[in-house]
Amino acid sequence: VIANGAVVLERWLASLVLAAGCSACVWLQQDAARVVASTGVRQDQLGRLLALTAAPGRQPVDDSQLAPIADLFAGHRLEWSTTAAGAFVTVRAGAADEVGR
Amino acid sequence: MSPAAADAPVARGWSWRWLVDSPLVLATWLAVGGVCVTMLDAVTAVGSAERVRRELDYALARIAAETAAFQWQEAHDVGVLEVGGVAVEVERTASEWRLASRLADGSTWRFRCDALSGAAPAALAGGVVSSSADVEPEAWPQLDPAAVATARRADVLPAFRRDAGLALMHWSAGTEADDFSLDPVRCRRGLVDGGLIVVPGHLWIEARREPWTIELDRDLTVVVQGNAYLGGNVVVRGAGRLLVVATPGVGASFADRDGNGRWSAGDRALVGARGKGPLEGAGVVHVGFAGRPAPETLDFGLVAVHAHLHHDATFAGPVLLSHGTTSLGSRPATVTSSGRWSFAVQRERVPGFSTVGAPRPGLLRDDAGNPAVGVEQPLYLASPAR
Numbered sequence: 263v264i265a266n267g268a269v270v271l272e273r274w275l276a277s278l279v280l281a282a283g284c285s286a287c288v289w290l291q292q293d294a295a296r297v298v299a300s301t302g303v304r305q306d307q308l309g310r311l312l313a314l315t316a317a318p319g320r321q322p323v324d325d326s327q328l329a330p331i332a333d334l335f336a337g338h339r340l341e342w343s344t345t346a347a348g349a350f351v352t353v354r355a356g357a358a359d360e361v362g363r
Numbered sequence: 364m365s366p367a368a369a370d371a372p373v374a375r376g377w378s379w380r381w382l383v384d385s386p387l388v389l390a391t392w393l394a395v396g397g398v399c400v401t402m403l404d405a406v407t408a409v410g411s412a413e414r415v416r417r418e419l420d421y422a423l424a425r426i427a428a429e430t431a432a433f434q435w436q437e438a439h440d441v442g443v444l445e446v447g448g449v450a451v452e453v454e455r456t457a458s459e460w461r462l463a464s465r466l467a468d469g470s471t472w473r474f475r476c477d478a479l480s481g482a483a484p485a486a487l488a489g490g491v492v493s494s495s496a497d498v499e500p501e502a503w504p505q506l507d508p509a510a511v512a513t514a515r516r517a518d519v520l521p522a523f524r525r526d527a528g529l530a531l532m533h534w535s536a537g538t539e540a541d542d543f544s545l546d547p548v549r550c551r552r553g554l555v556d557g558g559l560i561v562v563p564g565h566l567w568i569e570a571r572r573e574p575w576t577i578e579l580d581r582d583l584t585v586v587v588q589g590n591a592y593l594g595g596n597v598v599v600r601g602a603g604r605l606l607v608v609a610t611p612g613v614g615a616s617f618a619d620r621d622g623n624g625r626w627s628a629g630d631r632a633l634v635g636a637r638g639k640g641p642l643e644g645a646g647v648v649h650v651g652f653a654g655r656p657a658p659e660t661l662d663f664g665l666v667a668v669h670a671h672l673h674h675d676a677t678f679a680g681p682v683l684l685s686h687g688t689t690s691l692g693s694r695p696a697t698v699t700s701s702g703r704w705s706f707a708v709q710r711e712r713v714p715g716f717s718t719v720g721a722p723r724p725g726l727l728r729d730d731a732g733n734p735a736v737g738v739e740q741p742l743y744l745a746s747p748a749r
Binding site for chain 1: 385386387389390391393394395397398400401402404405407408409411412415416418419422423426427430445446447448449467
């Protein structure tokens with residue numbers, strides 16, 4: 263009886279360890295997936311910013327070009343500055359949702 | 364068997380089965396392995412996120428530094444300018460800006476840029492211009508006389524050789540002006556250097572088995588006060604770009620329609636008074652020679668009055684010909700630019716050329732001297748920072 267009890271207890275503990283391991287894996291994977299998704303969005307926004315700043319003075323002033331990267335920098339907002347030579351992107355302090363106020 | 368032998372402990376060796384014998388041990392191994400693999404993924408994701416965060420910091424610091432450079436009005440001073448919540452320390456000397464962007468997290472990014480007296484000629488922005496009438500007059504490149512007067516001259520530079528016999532290999536009567544060619548070994552060893560070089564005569568790039576390789580760390584403009592005869596391949600290595608300028612000087616340029624290498628009846632005068640200067644003219648370019656293979660790699664830009672083409676020619680940089688081309692081969696030839704490089708005329712200095720417009724900062728470079736981004740940068744601001 264004691265031997266059978268030990269076996270059952272061991273199997274129960276093994277199940278517990280497996281369940282804990284699986285839970286940890288799932289939790290880690292979800293967290294990693296969230297980070298990867300967020301990084302992908304940021305990287306895409308960064309690429310758009312580089313495209314806008316790589317050929318200065320040529321793009322027409324168009325707020326729709328900045329909309330996808332409006333929240334790129336926390337606490338800062340991007341905006342167009344215009345000169346006789348054309349338009350280009352600059353940064354100002356403030357949240358992105360303050361644009362247009 | 365004696366009783367003592369029966370009571371002795373049984374010696375047992377190590378067995379790998381111990382690692383998997385028990386369900387609990389096996390489950391522990393599986394759990395640890397799974398967590399380790401997942402942890403590796405998570406660490407990779409966090410590392411990638413950290414890299415992107417640093418790239419974002421760099422981009423923010425760069426935009427702020429560039430804006431500060433345009434807004435800094437003091438000629439020689441040191442100070443701090445706040446741009447979009449980023450504190451930018453500005454130090455301006457006569458020749459450059461030094462900028463340090465300090466972000467909210469305390470990280471500091473340093474940049475520098477040249478102080479330019481104005482924009483470079485707009486026509487050097489790239490592509491092919493086959494007539495000066497196609498662009499605005501101020502867009503056409505004008506050599507800076509002061510820079511040309513003080514430039515290094517090919518007749519005293521070891522990377523160039525004067526060779527009286529070169530022209531006789533192609534023209535029966537040779538040429539009246541001095542003929543220069545490159546020294547292949549010294550060019551390859553980087554002894555040409557950047558800046559501005561004046562060739563007081565014709566420049567010959569002869570066809571040879573190996574391409575003419577020129578090591579350049581900085582941009583170089585070679586002003587040929589004669590004709591440029593391009594028969595061989597030219598390869599430029601390094602960060603510098605090569606621009607060859609053929610200028611008539613006091614001589615005359617003409618379209619050599621019969622291809623005899625000198626002024627004769629039927630040729631078309633283009634620039635300068637006929638009869639002035641050398642008989643073979645000046646300020647024009649000959650690409651290829653009759654009966655010789657075409658140069659395939661012309662890794663430089665070109666500014667000249669006119670081009671005589673025995674073959675199609677493709678240059679790596681901008682090609683500006685104020686009076687077009689003449690085809691001398693059996694079929695019409697064209698000149699093109701591969702567009703492999705061009706000048707960011709608003710933000711870069713082109714050695715030897717006059718500038719137009721207001722003074723401005725050049726392209727931002729990082730501490731190591733590399734371009735901060737791409738080949739072009741934002742232009743100056745219309746309004747000062749608040």
